Amino acid sequence: MIPLSRQYSSRFSDFVRTPSLVRSMAGLLILAFVLLLTVNVSTFVMIRRTAEANDRIEYAQQMRRASRTVLISMLDAETAQRGFLLTGRSDFLAPFERARGEREPALALLEQAAVADPTLRTSVARIHRLADAKLGEMEETLTLARAGRIGQAIQSVRSGQGKRYMDELRVAIDDLDALKSARIVERTRTSERAGFVTVVMNSIAGLLVLILALLSAWMVRRYVGEIQKAREELDALNAGLEDTVRDRTGALTRANEEIQRFAYIVSHDLRAPLVNVMGYTSELEQAGKVIDQAISEAETHGEVGADVVTAVREDMPEALGFIRASTEKMDRLINAILKLSREGRRNLLPETLDMGLMVQNIADSVHHQTEASGARIIVEDLPAVESDRLSMEQIFGNLIDNAVKYLDADRPGEIVVSGEDVAGGWVAYRVTDNGRGIAPRDHERIFELFRRSGRQDRTGEGLGLAFVRNSVRRIGGTIDIESELGKGSTFLLKFPKRLILSEPGGVL
Structure with missing residues (x-):
């Protein structure tokens, strides 16, 4: 050094x-x-x-x-x-x-x-x-x-x-x-x-x-003259650049809307054959039950072989179980993609939010889970913010659900939500827990679609934090994480004190 x-x-x-x-x-x-x-x-x-x-x-x-x-x-x-x-x-x-x-x-x-x-x-x-x-x-x-x-x-x-x-x-x-x-x-x-x-x-x-x-x-006069000359040249360049940026922004917006429509259409179309597979799987299960009953009656007369009984009573239910589990997982994934697509097309509605009351309501909604595990959620005084209510509820709801889900069973769980105003017209919040923690190599990838970290002993598809980051960015904020494996995690959120929309549903 x-x-x-x-x-x-x-x-x-x-x-x-x-x-x-x-x-x-x-x-x-x-x-x-x-x-x-x-x-x-x-x-x-x-x-x-x-x-x-x-x-x-x-x-x-x-x-x-x-x-x-x-x-x-x-x-x-x-x-x-x-x-x-x-x-x-x-x-x-x-x-x-x-x-x-x-x-x-x-x-x-x-x-x-x-x-x-x-x-x-x-x-x-x-x-x-x-x-x-x-x-x-x-x-x-x-x-x-x-x-x-x-x-x-x-x-x-x-x-x-x-x-x-x-x-x-x-x-x-x-x-x-x-x-x-x-x-x-x-x-x-x-x-x-x-x-x-x-x-x-x-x-x-x-x-x-x-x-x-x-x-x-x-x-100084010479320097100001050079600056003025450079500014005039820059203005001349910007005059053409603004049109280019406007055209490219329009093209990008149209492409983004097209991608959202495509995701919605694809997800919607995937559900049709998936529903058929799930329906036929149910019918196969019912048919299996009928066949099992017939085999039971035939067994009393000694007319059925052992391999037929094994195929009907063990192999078929196992195969049907795998099919059902896979179709249910695919259904959850499609629903998640549809949710992300709908969220991207939803118009934002800024309003003044009492964040302390909102987060306390979210904490109360998971009280049965924290009470069963001996954990507690502490909501400190939180500064108010003018933003989209549904987005903020989904962001903090996902973060608190994740914190409760991944608490460490070896010590009493504690989740603390705090915040303060930040210079420059910003407000910062922290969601801190003493749970399992996240390894440094996973700090970024946990925000990616279908990616999870640590032991996979909890239900989930790896969509929650991806959805949280998407929602945070959509209302003009940022999200980061500080975590150490085995000691807990802190999610750092930063939002503009006042959400300003350039057009209905969009952030300026």
Whole structure:
């Protein structure tokens, strides 16, 4: 057995090697998919880079604001310091404390940035050192003023040390601001380049997809044109073919009707000599009885030989028995052929059938047989169907009769009739038994005329299942069998949910 992977590989190789519209369309779709995937991945990467650049720009702006906050807070503290020294009013100390509180978060942000970016450590350390020095100088003057040593405090301010701290702090902050501004400009350009590349790639991809779409449309249009041309050629062929089919169908119908009439006539004509044979056989039996009585009377006088007695009392009855059995069998066969012929000529009459009730009535009609053998028939819920009542009764009647006839005596018999609706406007039924079963070689031939399977210990001529298949096909259905010898059989029936006739008595 060829592995599935090898089969799929072989089929794929054939598909790739064979030129076709499907292969071309598949190639274009794969190409478009790969192109879109590439563009999406590239766009995602560019967007990520742009987002990272924007985040860095935003962080740089925060650092610039933080450095400016440090400078502004130190200026506010210096203003508050000088106001307190000039006026001695304690309310000037509140702005000083507020300014000192504002500088701490700003310095913390700068320190955090310096940890992440070692190139900023020198600048941040310088700003921090100068800010602390300026704050220390201001706190020292305020301490002197609170102690009543205003002159010393003012002298400390006039020394210019605080001013030097502030000037150096401005320079340090300006240097950091210039560095961050340069980086912001660089990263802004990087973000703009990434955005431009993204736009260009999407534009190119859109153009390529448009080209692929136009190519696909052209191929589909060409394919549709070829289909239309082929359809026109097919219509031209069908125009003549329909007449041919109609003529041949008419001829076939007439031939079928002729065969049915011939079967009916032949069967009818065969019955005439058969009836004569059966009649003369009865007369011979009566004559035999008269001769037997005469021989009995002659035996009392010893006038009859033993060979005459044997011929009359043994040979003649045996021969007549064979003749009667053969004529009765021939009569049954002729009746079966007549039945098939009449069924083929009977008009079908569709009606809605309660299949559960119909099959239950059939099961009840053989109750005496199932009761005697200890068997049972189970009729499950069966879906209704619109079909010919007589045909359905004969089909299920024959199948149930067969199931009862061939039950296995070694186990309690059970026959189950079930069914369900099937997609597509069909209905399926199953007749299952646990009887003798049928050998696989006989699954098809049991539906042939005069053919039977297994032990021939039951009466019958092998016509029932042939009649069933003929009836099933006539109402548009199918019949199959699943069976295993010694385990039982299941007959599978499938019918259209609604029987539609093309003409009175015929199936569409």
